[in-house]
Amino acid sequence: MSYLVFSVFVCLLCAHLPTTKSEHSVPYKVGYIDQYVDHFNFARFGNQTFKERYLIQDKWWDKKNNGPIFFYTGNEGPIEAFWKASGLMFDLAPRFGALILFGEHRYYGKSLPFGPSKSFQRPYIGLLTMRQALADFAYLINSIKKQHGAEKSPVIAFGGSYGGMLAAYFRMKHPSVCDGSIAASAPIYLLNPKFDHSFFFTDVTKDFSESVSGCVPRIKRAFTKMDQLMTEGKKGLAMLTKYFQLCQPLTGKAAYTHLLGWIRNAFTNTAMFDYPYATNFLPVGNPVKFSCDHVLSAADDISGLAAASGIYYNATFGPLKCFDISKEYVSCADPTGCGIGPNAWAWDYQACTDILLPPGSNNVTDMFPILPFNDTLRNEYCMKTWGTKPNPDWAYWGQDLRTTSNIVFSNGDLDPWHRGGVLKDVSKSVRAFMVIGGAHHLDLRGHNSKDPVSVIKVRGQEAKMIEEWVMKAKKSRQSIST
Incomplete structure (x- = not known):
């Protein structure tokens, strides 16, 4: 599955568009955090931790005004690969004064809880679950906020494909950490065993x-x-x-x-x-x-x-x-x-x-x-x-999208995954955008002179939603502090 749509919205991005390169060269700093091996069962591993890798860039961050954190929910591969393919975040960062943070998914890249060999053996591989990965991301963000004095900064999650599923689930499962999500090409309905998977x-x-x-x-x-x-x-x-x-x-x-x-x-x-x-x-x-x-x-x-x-x-x-x-x-x-x-x-x-x-x-x-x-x-x-098999009884979660908010589900009509995703608006804050002529999470990629008009429009709509989420989160934090 393994990997990443002219209207009034065009002007939302135009001031900060880079050159026509779609694989950007924005540098990053590599960091590691001591992450819990098991967030839910301390009796087995106690406080045992592993080194989770993350990438960070603060060149656009407006810390003084609590600029948001743009967080990429890492998926099935080394995190630097997703850094290269997620140019939308870097196109938007200057406008929002955002801190860029990419979290590597446990058991991928260099974030191996039990080392390069033991991690993939039973029973240690059993700690590779979406729930554990989402808990990793929540802990990572809270830790980064403390380190950088960013407790009041809103958090907007981005992800493509499986990472898009995680971005949506992150908002659903950890709404106190994540203020909104851009879930690109996220076939979340695959977790419903009754859904037709044959498309x-x-x-x-x-x-x-x-x-x-x-x-x-x-x-x-x-x-x-x-x-x-x-x-x-x-x-x-x-x-x-x-x-x-x-x-x-x-x-x-x-x-x-x-x-x-x-x-x-x-x-x-x-x-x-x-x-x-x-x-x-x-x-x-x-x-x-x-x-x-x-x-x-x-x-x-x-x-x-x-x-x-x-x-x-x-x-x-x-x-x-x-x-x-x-x-x-x-x-x-x-x-x-x-x-x-x-x-x-x-x-x-x-x-x-x-x-x-x-x-x-x-x-x-x-x-x-x-x-x-x-x-x-x-x-x-x-x-x-x-020694296991898919378990739809517990995998089927997060399907009733009426219980959540602040998520954009984007899909491209050329993407063979799109029929597994959310194709219609659920509410005013859970939106579905279609990129006509777009392949797998095209909107998540950086601006390119050959982009179809439809993806420019969708990116503008996404920017507008992010602006609403950030303003709402800042206002909410301000009222709490006073």
Whole structure:
């Protein structure tokens, strides 16, 4: 899941827009805080702590006037990666006089409660939960406030994707700490076991179908021809190895299935990050169209599929002479992708506990091969891997949004996650904004000259909501102090 919409609102941002770079270079200071290993059971670990990492920048902070704290709720990866992809916070900080703070999620990056090995072993991995992470964030913010004399500063949370879910839940669970949240591309309804989770690969397919005519049929034909080659045994496997320029030859059904997952993962990420400009992880703007152009211009169907898949991995891992699919893609409890390395282990565990994720592909409602991963298969995998399984009985929380306030849920209609999110206003203070022509949390990224008008409008609406929340919080704190 692993990662990040002209009206009256345009002028709210225009005074502080940076250059057209979308991956900003704002420096940060790295800090560590002694964070409790377990916030809810002191009998087991007592007061044992670990070092939680955070990033901070105070160059715009108006401390004298209790400027707000803009807090990023770190998600499934090293925190510096989200710093680079969350330019909206830096675009807005000068206007609001904000202190910027990014908190790293426990069990990701360098915030490992029991070290790089033990943290991912049972039973220690059991302390990786959303509730623990939210408690970490609350403790971090309160500690930073004390250190910097910022007790009266309002706190606005920002997050994208899983981080967007956390930003929303942070406001719900810790309203005394968080005064409002921008929850970008946050599919919070996935935690409802009764919600239809089957939309994801259908919407990935829709992105490619609507981008270039004829793209999806050719992709489907390529998968069919790959299956036909598989029936030829070693000869077919050798041909597939050559088509996809694999470092290690395919040796059988398991390796072939992993290749199919590797291909699907490339198309999934291309759809999620279909931004109108190049990024540090995709080399071109409008990568869905770029991939389809390769699919359609290739000499044959499988060559086109291979070329389109290689675009993503060449950009992610740098120019490759061959593709090592065992290192570039990890099969896990999340069919949409877990990433690689220790971060993948952590997300795999969360996909087996407190996150309910989409099923696999079916080749009927989507363009991908039949790679099933239903609740039964997921439970079997999770029990075998972690000794647990997703528990919707306690994961289903925070769904009645009428009980909360001060949250913006933003989504892009190109984002294959958007149907799992909040698409309609719930109240005057729980709003839903749609970025037409926007991919995964495009609004959270920094200003770019190629941004669609819709994302400029949504960012302006978000700025207006933040202004209301900050003014209300300051007024409330002032009345209490007097």
